Amino acid sequence: MEKWSSISILLLIAAKLVSAKSGDVTELQINVEYKPASCEVKTQNGDTIKIHYRGQLTDGSVVDSSFEKGQVIKGWDEGLLGMCIEEKRQLTIPSKLAYGDQGYPPLIPGGATLIFNTELIAINGKGVDCKRDL
Template identity: 65%
Template sequence: AKKTGDVTELQIGVKHKPATCEVQAHKGDKVKVHYRGKLTDGTVFDSSFERNNPIDFELGSGQVIKGWDQGLLGMCLGEKRKLKIPAKLGYGEQGSPPTIPGGATLIFDTELVGVNDKSLNEEKQNSEL
Protein backbone atom coordinates (compact mmCIF):
# COMPACT_ATOMS: atom_id res chain seq x y z
CA ALA A 1 0.00 0.00 0.00
CA LYS A 2 1.56 3.25 -1.11
CA LYS A 3 0.96 6.15 1.19
CA THR A 4 1.00 9.76 0.08
CA GLY A 5 4.48 11.16 0.06
CA ASP A 6 6.20 7.80 -0.27
CA VAL A 7 9.07 7.61 -2.73
CA THR A 8 10.71 4.62 -4.40
CA GLU A 9 13.95 6.39 -5.31
CA LEU A 10 16.17 8.75 -3.38
CA GLN A 11 15.21 12.39 -3.96
CA ILE A 12 17.61 15.19 -3.17
CA GLY A 13 16.47 18.79 -2.91
CA VAL A 14 19.05 21.50 -2.36
CA LYS A 15 17.52 24.03 0.03
CA HIS A 16 20.50 26.31 0.46
CA LYS A 17 23.84 26.45 -1.28
CA PRO A 18 26.62 28.60 0.17
CA ALA A 19 27.98 31.38 -2.04
CA THR A 20 31.36 29.70 -2.11
CA CYS A 21 31.89 25.99 -1.85
CA GLU A 22 35.09 25.75 0.17
CA VAL A 23 34.98 22.06 0.68
CA GLN A 24 32.78 19.20 -0.47
CA ALA A 25 31.93 15.92 1.19
CA HIS A 26 33.38 12.86 -0.51
CA LYS A 27 33.37 9.17 0.24
CA GLY A 28 35.65 8.44 3.19
CA ASP A 29 35.44 11.97 4.63
CA LYS A 30 34.57 12.47 8.27
CA VAL A 31 31.47 14.62 8.14
CA LYS A 32 29.36 16.42 10.71
CA VAL A 33 25.69 16.75 9.90
CA HIS A 34 22.81 18.49 11.60
CA TYR A 35 19.53 16.83 10.74
CA ARG A 36 15.83 16.61 11.40
CA GLY A 37 14.14 13.37 10.46
CA LYS A 38 10.43 13.16 9.70
CA LEU A 39 7.95 10.59 8.53
CA THR A 40 5.72 11.46 5.57
CA ASP A 41 2.90 12.37 7.96
CA GLY A 42 5.11 15.06 9.46
CA THR A 43 6.04 13.25 12.68
CA VAL A 44 9.56 14.25 13.69
CA PHE A 45 11.33 11.12 14.94
CA ASP A 46 14.78 12.57 15.51
CA SER A 47 16.48 15.94 15.45
CA SER A 48 20.04 16.93 16.18
CA PHE A 49 19.04 20.61 16.07
CA GLU A 50 17.05 20.25 19.29
CA ARG A 51 20.04 18.62 21.02
CA ASN A 52 22.42 21.05 19.31
CA ASN A 53 24.61 18.04 18.68
CA PRO A 54 25.35 17.16 15.05
CA ILE A 55 26.12 13.55 14.20
CA ASP A 56 29.58 12.75 12.91
CA PHE A 57 30.43 9.73 10.82
CA GLU A 58 32.50 8.58 7.89
CA LEU A 59 30.64 9.18 4.64
CA GLY A 60 30.07 6.24 2.35
CA SER A 61 31.17 3.53 4.75
CA GLY A 62 27.80 2.21 5.90
CA GLN A 63 27.81 3.85 9.34
CA VAL A 64 24.46 5.47 8.54
CA ILE A 65 21.51 4.52 6.33
CA LYS A 66 22.22 4.17 2.60
CA GLY A 67 20.07 7.19 1.76
CA TRP A 68 22.50 9.34 3.73
CA ASP A 69 25.64 7.77 2.31
CA GLN A 70 24.26 8.49 -1.17
CA GLY A 71 22.33 11.69 -0.53
CA LEU A 72 25.09 13.68 1.17
CA LEU A 73 27.82 13.04 -1.41
CA GLY A 74 29.23 16.18 -3.01
CA MET A 75 27.51 18.40 -0.47
CA CYS A 76 29.25 21.71 0.26
CA LEU A 77 30.14 22.83 3.75
CA GLY A 78 27.15 24.92 4.86
CA GLU A 79 24.82 23.43 2.26
CA LYS A 80 21.33 22.35 3.29
CA ARG A 81 19.57 19.48 1.61
CA LYS A 82 16.20 17.85 1.96
CA LEU A 83 16.47 14.12 1.41
CA LYS A 84 13.48 11.93 0.67
CA ILE A 85 14.63 8.41 1.32
CA PRO A 86 12.73 5.29 0.26
CA ALA A 87 12.49 2.46 2.79
CA LYS A 88 15.01 0.35 0.86
CA LEU A 89 17.64 3.03 1.51
CA GLY A 90 16.36 3.67 5.03
CA TYR A 91 15.25 1.13 7.60
CA GLY A 92 13.60 -1.25 5.16
CA GLU A 93 10.57 -3.40 5.81
CA GLN A 94 11.44 -3.94 9.46
CA GLY A 95 11.64 -0.22 10.23
CA SER A 96 13.21 0.98 13.47
CA PRO A 97 10.67 0.39 16.25
CA PRO A 98 9.04 2.09 17.98
CA THR A 99 9.51 5.33 16.04
CA ILE A 100 9.88 4.25 12.42
CA PRO A 101 7.31 1.88 10.92
CA GLY A 102 8.34 -0.77 8.41
CA GLY A 103 8.43 0.39 4.81
CA ALA A 104 8.53 4.05 5.82
CA THR A 105 9.77 6.78 3.51
CA LEU A 106 12.00 9.11 5.53
CA ILE A 107 12.37 12.84 5.05
CA PHE A 108 15.53 14.45 6.37
CA ASP A 109 16.40 18.12 6.50
CA THR A 110 20.19 18.07 6.61
CA GLU A 111 22.90 20.68 6.97
CA LEU A 112 26.57 19.88 6.46
CA VAL A 113 28.41 21.63 9.30
CA GLY A 114 31.78 19.89 9.17
CA VAL A 115 34.07 18.04 6.78
CA ASN A 116 37.23 16.47 8.21
CA ASP A 117 38.93 19.31 10.12
CA LYS A 118 36.92 22.13 8.55
CA SER A 119 33.76 23.40 10.15
CA LEU A 120 31.31 26.21 9.52
CA ASN A 121 32.54 29.64 10.58
CA GLU A 122 29.82 30.02 13.18
CA GLU A 123 31.17 26.98 14.98
CA LYS A 124 34.70 28.34 14.95
CA GLN A 125 33.62 31.66 16.43
CA ASN A 126 31.51 30.03 19.11
CA SER A 127 34.35 27.81 20.24
CA GLU A 128 36.53 30.85 20.94
CA LEU A 129 34.02 32.60 23.19
Protein backbone atom coordinates in the same frame (compact mmCIF):
# COMPACT_ATOMS: atom_id res chain seq x y z
CA MET B 1 -6.79 -6.80 -28.24
CA GLU B 2 -4.51 -3.76 -28.22
CA LYS B 3 -7.29 -1.73 -26.56
CA TRP B 4 -7.47 -4.24 -23.66
CA SER B 5 -3.68 -4.20 -23.22
CA SER B 6 -3.68 -0.42 -22.82
CA ILE B 7 -6.53 -0.56 -20.30
CA SER B 8 -4.79 -3.35 -18.36
CA ILE B 9 -1.57 -1.38 -18.15
CA LEU B 10 -3.42 1.74 -16.96
CA LEU B 11 -5.25 -0.28 -14.30
CA LEU B 12 -1.98 -1.79 -13.08
CA ILE B 13 -0.38 1.66 -12.83
CA ALA B 14 -3.41 3.04 -10.96
CA ALA B 15 -3.37 0.09 -8.55
CA LYS B 16 0.32 0.67 -7.83
CA LEU B 17 -0.29 4.35 -7.11
CA VAL B 18 -3.22 3.64 -4.79
CA SER B 19 -1.33 0.92 -2.91
CA ALA B 20 1.60 3.22 -2.03
CA LYS B 21 1.26 5.15 1.22
CA SER B 22 0.81 8.88 0.77
CA GLY B 23 4.18 10.61 0.43
CA ASP B 24 6.24 7.42 0.07
CA VAL B 25 8.93 7.35 -2.61
CA THR B 26 10.83 4.54 -4.32
CA GLU B 27 14.03 6.46 -5.13
CA LEU B 28 16.17 8.94 -3.18
CA GLN B 29 15.15 12.56 -3.75
CA ILE B 30 17.63 15.35 -3.04
CA ASN B 31 16.39 18.94 -2.79
CA VAL B 32 19.19 21.50 -2.37
CA GLU B 33 17.59 24.24 -0.26
CA TYR B 34 20.68 26.43 0.09
CA LYS B 35 24.15 26.30 -1.45
CA PRO B 36 26.87 28.81 -0.54
CA ALA B 37 28.27 30.97 -3.35
CA SER B 38 31.76 29.60 -2.70
CA CYS B 39 32.37 25.86 -2.30
CA GLU B 40 36.04 24.89 -2.14
CA VAL B 41 35.54 21.47 -0.54
CA LYS B 42 32.75 18.95 -1.16
CA THR B 43 31.98 15.75 0.73
CA GLN B 44 33.42 12.52 -0.64
CA ASN B 45 33.21 8.86 0.34
CA GLY B 46 35.24 8.28 3.50
CA ASP B 47 34.98 11.85 4.85
CA THR B 48 34.15 12.44 8.50
CA ILE B 49 31.41 15.04 8.63
CA LYS B 50 29.54 17.04 11.24
CA ILE B 51 25.94 17.68 10.33
CA HIS B 52 22.80 19.06 11.90
CA TYR B 53 19.68 17.16 10.87
CA ARG B 54 16.08 16.41 11.69
CA GLY B 55 14.38 13.26 10.42
CA GLN B 56 10.65 12.72 10.15
CA LEU B 57 8.02 10.47 8.63
CA THR B 58 5.87 11.70 5.75
CA ASP B 59 3.14 12.56 8.29
CA GLY B 60 5.53 15.00 10.02
CA SER B 61 6.31 12.87 13.10
CA VAL B 62 9.94 13.54 14.15
CA VAL B 63 11.84 10.26 14.47
CA ASP B 64 15.46 11.39 14.83
CA SER B 65 17.61 14.52 15.10
CA SER B 66 21.22 15.51 15.59
CA PHE B 67 20.31 16.57 19.09
CA GLU B 68 19.44 12.98 20.01
CA LYS B 69 21.06 9.65 19.18
CA GLY B 70 21.20 8.69 15.51
CA GLN B 71 22.11 5.86 13.17
CA VAL B 72 23.51 6.36 9.68
CA ILE B 73 21.39 4.88 6.90
CA LYS B 74 22.24 4.09 3.27
CA GLY B 75 20.20 7.03 1.98
CA TRP B 76 22.69 9.34 3.63
CA ASP B 77 25.62 7.73 1.79
CA GLU B 78 24.11 8.88 -1.50
CA GLY B 79 22.27 11.99 -0.36
CA LEU B 80 25.17 13.77 1.32
CA LEU B 81 27.84 13.21 -1.36
CA GLY B 82 29.10 16.37 -3.05
CA MET B 83 27.69 18.60 -0.31
CA CYS B 84 29.39 21.90 0.60
CA ILE B 85 29.98 23.29 4.09
CA GLU B 86 26.88 25.32 5.11
CA GLU B 87 24.81 23.71 2.33
CA LYS B 88 21.28 22.68 3.28
CA ARG B 89 19.48 19.74 1.69
CA GLN B 90 16.22 17.94 2.18
CA LEU B 91 16.56 14.19 1.58
CA THR B 92 13.46 12.11 0.94
CA ILE B 93 14.67 8.56 1.51
CA PRO B 94 12.74 5.44 0.45
CA SER B 95 12.50 2.60 2.94
CA LYS B 96 14.91 0.44 0.92
CA LEU B 97 17.66 3.00 1.69
CA ALA B 98 16.53 3.48 5.31
CA TYR B 99 15.13 0.83 7.67
CA GLY B 100 13.37 -1.37 5.07
CA ASP B 101 10.34 -3.52 5.71
CA GLN B 102 11.31 -4.18 9.34
CA GLY B 103 11.37 -0.48 10.30
CA TYR B 104 12.80 0.66 13.64
CA PRO B 105 9.98 0.11 16.15
CA PRO B 106 8.35 1.84 17.83
CA LEU B 107 9.21 5.12 16.04
CA ILE B 108 9.62 4.04 12.42
CA PRO B 109 7.12 1.61 10.90
CA GLY B 110 8.19 -0.92 8.27
CA GLY B 111 8.28 0.43 4.73
CA ALA B 112 8.43 4.07 5.88
CA THR B 113 9.81 6.88 3.72
CA LEU B 114 11.98 9.25 5.78
CA ILE B 115 12.53 12.96 5.20
CA PHE B 116 15.71 14.57 6.53
CA ASN B 117 16.46 18.31 6.63
CA THR B 118 20.23 18.59 6.78
CA GLU B 119 22.93 21.25 7.06
CA LEU B 120 26.61 20.39 6.65
CA ILE B 121 28.74 22.01 9.35
CA ALA B 122 32.22 20.53 8.81
CA ILE B 123 34.23 18.14 6.62
CA ASN B 124 37.19 16.34 8.20
CA GLY B 125 37.25 18.82 11.10
CA LYS B 126 37.18 21.98 8.94
CA GLY B 127 34.12 24.16 8.77
CA VAL B 128 31.83 26.30 10.88
CA ASP B 129 30.42 25.66 14.31
CA CYS B 130 26.96 27.13 14.33
CA LYS B 131 23.59 26.32 15.83
CA ARG B 132 20.96 27.46 13.35
CA ASP B 133 17.46 26.15 13.03
CA LEU B 134 16.89 23.78 10.13
